[in-house]
Amino acid sequence: MDEKIVSLLQKYRANTLSDDEYAQLKSWMEEREENSQYMATFISLYKIQHMQEAYRLADPGKAYRAIQSRYRKRKNVKRIRYFAAAACLIALISTITLLLQPFGGGEDSLARIDFQRSGQPVLFTSTNGEVKSLENGGELITQNSDDTAAIYHTVQTQRGGNFKLILPDQSVVWLNADTKVRYAADFLHDRTLELSGEAYFDVQKNGSAFYVKGGGNTIRVLGTTFNVSAYASKPVVTTLVHGAVEVSNLRDKLTLAPNEQATSATAADALAVKTVNTAIYTSWIDGIFEFQSANLADIMEQLAQWYDIEVEYQDPKLKNVHFTGSLFRDNSIAYSLQIIQEISEVKFRTQNGKLYVYK
Template identity: 30%
Template sequence: MDQDHLNKLAQKFLEGTATDVEKAQLHEWYDRLSASGEIPEDAEALRLRMQQQIARRTAGKVRWYRLTAAAAAVLLLVSTGVYFLRSSKPAQEAVKTHHYKQDVAPGGNRATLTLGDGSVIELDSAQNGALGSQGNTQVIKMAGAQLAYDNGDPGGREVFYYNTVNTPRGGQYQIILPDGSKVWLNAESSLRFPTAFSGDERKVELTGEAYFDIAKDAAKPFVVQVNRMEVEVLGTEFNIMAYANERTVNTSLLRGAVRVRSGGAGSLLRPGQQAQLHKDGKLNVVNHPFIEEEAAWKDGMFIFNNAALENIMRRICRWYNVEVDFTSEKLKGQLFTGQVARQENLSEVLKMLELTDAVHFDIENRTIVVKQ
């Protein structure tokens, strides 16, 4: 992170205007700095100022604990009203977490590409460069786990095929579509799209979760088909979460405007709103005060605001490719707020939750056992 960007994030944090994602980026910067063992005086002064700001904003509402873990500024709040700050400074008071005999590494950039002829390419092992041509379009694997489509002869006769990118559990990938639109595909997801957009719309099909940054084209709307819902846009940024094991299909709008349709119902979303399609077909639109957290995954963070443990564990299971076993049904409803980097090993994420002393875990043969 360059110094100018860091200064802007720090200023926004101290003014109380930083988004959840910006806060997470700032915390992650300090976490990396702390891990290096060399913390400049100005960085430590910034941490103390941040800590003071948090204390002022939460005065009278929470109790403080300084923990011995050697990382900094990872926040965790549980529904009991106890606020936790992992500090780089050792302290007398700490909530004990146990050592995990087994651990699981985080997910990474893994995906497969199915071409129009049915052949499959393992993108994580493929070399950077041209992967092949389909019609007028060249398929290119770029650095940074990106897949791009280059229509080298846009004036020629349009010949296109349908491609599908699939991410497994524990996988993610970025796609640059033929029109320049960018798509971040989360774990256990798929995107089906043509190698060239013809006709009067740009249509793709999604399962799972993806974040879209759509190139503007007023003459050719972009349409995402997901389950029983369509999301239509001209140029905007939004997140769609449509996993089969979730209660609703959620479309979260960060910028621009989108129209969602399902059956005979439809609604126009504004930034900060989320459309929720229920399994019975009911479509609701709600104002989401923490809309940025819905897309935090693409920036490498888990961010939760008053989320049930059952929902948190579903996200963790998809990213770490593990299963979960609750020893008590009542544990599923425990509410947590917090943030932690997705690049951490599974044990570190679970330890963050254990710091609340409200829940504990074991890892047994890629299964998380949740217990009191």
């Protein structure tokens, strides 16, 4: 590997890349699919290392030998040609539970899986019914209205969509795919936002409370960053990154501390709280799917939402296969599926416009 690229990867990991260096690294990634695949592996490895608090100065030779040993124990030994370079770039320890690898030629069927990310526009709707189309992946800076009438605006992403909304109080909301938010035109007077879907919030303090309502839960905020997932027919999950929020529903009320997560299956159920690695639940705003012991059903649901596909399982038991790792959201779905296929016995094929999961 070119010494310049090695240097750029080291700076990427240390978060010290300049704009020009970032452009160089991005150009290198786009030159060949192999480069893009290596970058995905590199990111996954250093994230796993961070989560497991590995030593930065671990012996690269020892790390490489540990990787070789792990893969030799598997029935089907996969190619590991890039791991030598990866081991020299980042520290590893033998307790790493999952190592994503560069992926050479996969199943022929994967080459024919060409579902593309949906490019449908984001819809902005006013109370009077006027609808405007906004660019998918773009942003909107909103202005406050002093009109005391009940005027509300709605912003809605579709499958495969994402959007950045800057509210009149300068709070920022990142909308994930298939998400709708509704808020008052006079937002400075009524800082309440109704959510269906998933959004990440960076709330600005202004002396008044900020409320998020979704799935029967109400989150009360004074100034903080947090993520809320409130898709229909799914548990409501509130993940606090910084600050403090009060979460309540028909049964419970509690206050979260940073790195805590509250979950309830319905508005009438008790809130379950646990400590989590918040990066796993917020990395989507940086264009990454990140999974920590996630079952295949949840992973495929996210991919289906992003690429607007329908998934069928040959055996329902396959839904419970678990994975840990990272995938780039802007890559083709074939690439993401190949990663899953290479590290498991799960396989994929398409038929009649659907994606089938089999073993």
